[in-house]
Amino acid sequence: MDSKYVQQFKKGSLEMMLLCLVARKETYGYEIITELNDKGAAILGYAKEGTVYPILYRLQDAELIKCRIAPAVANGGFKKYYSLTEKGQKTLLELIAFWRDYTVCVNSFIDECALPEVAI
Amino acid sequence: MDSKYVQQFKKGSLEMMLLCLVARKETYGYEIITELNDKGAAILGYAKEGTVYPILYRLQDAELIKCRIAPAVANGGFKKYYSLTEKGQKTLLELIAFWRDYTVCVNSFIDECALPEVAI
DNA sequence: GCAGCTACCTAGGTATACTAAGTAGCTGCG
């Protein structure tokens, strides 16, 4: 699939996926990137730092996630551990509900299109 | 749901939905807008001309749809009837296949997130 | 000494959708 389409499809849902990963356990940017690539690289393409870190700052600005700084074992530097705020939990649940309605809606357009190969 | 999220989720899939509508039957911009709103307004929000027409021109530039001009009965003006090209059919099938893989992938992130309310 | 790993940061570019306006002719109501 043309990478242009892949990129566009991701908009919005990438933010939701990050919230899902943070909801699962307290985690940090680098781990999020590796998990994203372990699970989704075949379909989403490789997630890069320049994509993920800005999303984390955005989510933090919106008070959906909160941040705790801890020393990094591996490199003498630091890690920023993120976890969901209460607002973030609420928003994530709303996003998931919307995503489900949304996919049903899009699928209804697909189902009605006349191409015979589309039938499952 | 916050309209900001709605807008982002639409990116990419709106183009696919328009291709679906054109695949179903030869149609024109205004009809596409009304059909989009009949079926999807509750979830997608109202589609406006400023959204739909530019997409049609983009699809035509990419040679995914082709255009036939006919007089409009209602207003003495004209209508631009669109239909899928062969390339458009091929691309639409690829897009639909990708969309299905993509939703499976996103759902797998949702399924693993720890919020108990998420379970179907 | 250098490659490769962990870990974070940012400026600039591109693509998509929305806002808000405009053009133009027809129909129907009072």
Added chain:
DNA sequence: CGCAGCTACTTAGTATACCTAGGTAGCTGC
């Protein structure tokens, strides 16, 4: 007759999200 409302297409400007391509910095192992 005037005007609202419908059909039907057009476009300039704005906002936002994601990607590219770099950068900083310390550790480990060859």
